[in-house]
Amino acid sequence: MKSAHLCLWLLVLSTVTELVSAFDPFSTAWSSIISNFFYKGCEDKLVAFNSSGLEDSLQTKLFGQHIASKIILKTVSGFMNNDNPKKPLVLSLHGSSGTGKNLVSSLIAENLYKEGMNSDFVHIFMSDIHFPHVSQVDTYKTQLQQWIKGNVSSCAQSMFIFDEMDKMHPGLIDSIRPYLEHYDKLDGISYRKAIFIFLSNAEGSSLTETALKFRNAGRKREEMELKDVEKLLLLSAFNNDNSGLWHTSLIEKNLVDFFVPFLPLEYSHVIECTMAAMKAQGLQLDIYIADKLATDMVYFPESEPVFSKQGCKTIGSRLHFYMEDV
Incomplete structure (x- = not known):
C-alpha cells in the first residue's frame, strides 16, 4: 500500500511540474527541488577536476587570449581545489563577439561535468530570451532567485552562465547578490561552491583601443597585462547603462572576482x-x-x-x- 501511495504521489508531482512548466520557463526550479527530494545530487555526474586538463584545453582551443587564459586557469583551478571556498566563483568576461567568451565557458564545463555543457547542472540565461520585457523585471527577479535556489539545492557545484549581459535590464542582476555573498548558508543552503559567469560584448571597443595603443607604441600584444585593462573594464561595466552591471551592487560590494578581458583577434x-x-x-x-x-x-x-x-x-x-x- 505504501508503495502504491508513493507512486501516486510521484505521479501527482510530475503532473504538477509539467503543468507549471508549460506556463513558466523558470519552473524547472521546482523540478530541481523535487528531484533533490527523491534522488541523489550531482556528485556522480561531476568529473575529477584536473587543472592540467583545463590548461591543455585552453592551450589547444583558445587563441590570442594570454590574459584570459592565465586568469581562467588559476582562478578556476584554485576554486575547484579549495574544499571550503568563502564565496562562489564570479567571473565577468568582456570582449567582442567571436573572441572566445562562450568557448571558455564550455571548456570550464567540460572539465567539471561529465556531460559538459549538456549537463543538467549548467544553466544558461540569454537576456533576449529569458528576460525580454522591461515591464516584467520584478517578476524576473523572483523567478531568477527561485531558479538559483532550486538548482543549487540539487547540486552545490552548479554553474550559471549569463550571456548577453549588455542586453540585460539594469538592476535585474542585483537580485542574485545574496547568493554571491560570503554567507556560510542562506536559508539553509550554501552557495559557496557554485560558479557564476557573466558574458558581455559591451567593452569590446575599449579593449580594441587599448590593443591598438600597444601596437602603435611598438609593444607586443603579449606584453599587455591584466592591470592594463582591468580598471577600464570595471569602470566601463559600472558606468555603462548598457552593460547589465550598471551601478550594480555586485561591483560596489566587490563580489566579482575578476573582470576578464578578451582581446580582439588578429x-x-x-x-x-x-x-x-x-x-x-x-x-x-x-x-x-x-x-x-x-x-x-x-x-x-x-x-x-x-x-x-x-x-x-x-x-x-x-x-x-x-x-x-x-
Whole structure:
C-alpha cells in the first residue's frame, strides 16, 4: 500500500511540474527541488577536476587570449581545489563577439561535468530570451532567485552562465547578490561552491583601443597585462547603462572576482582557429586553405584593419566552403 501511495504521489508531482512548466520557463526550479527530494545530487555526474586538463584545453582551443587564459586557469583551478571556498566563483568576461567568451565557458564545463555543457547542472540565461520585457523585471527577479535556489539545492557545484549581459535590464542582476555573498548558508543552503559567469560584448571597443595603443607604441600584444585593462573594464561595466552591471551592487560590494578581458583577434589567431577547426572536424590540415579563409575575413578599424570583425565565430561554418575549392 505504501508503495502504491508513493507512486501516486510521484505521479501527482510530475503532473504538477509539467503543468507549471508549460506556463513558466523558470519552473524547472521546482523540478530541481523535487528531484533533490527523491534522488541523489550531482556528485556522480561531476568529473575529477584536473587543472592540467583545463590548461591543455585552453592551450589547444583558445587563441590570442594570454590574459584570459592565465586568469581562467588559476582562478578556476584554485576554486575547484579549495574544499571550503568563502564565496562562489564570479567571473565577468568582456570582449567582442567571436573572441572566445562562450568557448571558455564550455571548456570550464567540460572539465567539471561529465556531460559538459549538456549537463543538467549548467544553466544558461540569454537576456533576449529569458528576460525580454522591461515591464516584467520584478517578476524576473523572483523567478531568477527561485531558479538559483532550486538548482543549487540539487547540486552545490552548479554553474550559471549569463550571456548577453549588455542586453540585460539594469538592476535585474542585483537580485542574485545574496547568493554571491560570503554567507556560510542562506536559508539553509550554501552557495559557496557554485560558479557564476557573466558574458558581455559591451567593452569590446575599449579593449580594441587599448590593443591598438600597444601596437602603435611598438609593444607586443603579449606584453599587455591584466592591470592594463582591468580598471577600464570595471569602470566601463559600472558606468555603462548598457552593460547589465550598471551601478550594480555586485561591483560596489566587490563580489566579482575578476573582470576578464578578451582581446580582439588578429590574422594569426584566425589562422590558429582555422587549423584547430580542421583538426576538430577530422579534416586534413592545410595551411593554404587556412590562409585563404583568414585573408577573406573582414578586418577593422578601417584606418588600420588588423582585427577580425567576427573573431573566430564563423570559421566552423565557413570551413567546408573553402575545402570544396581544393
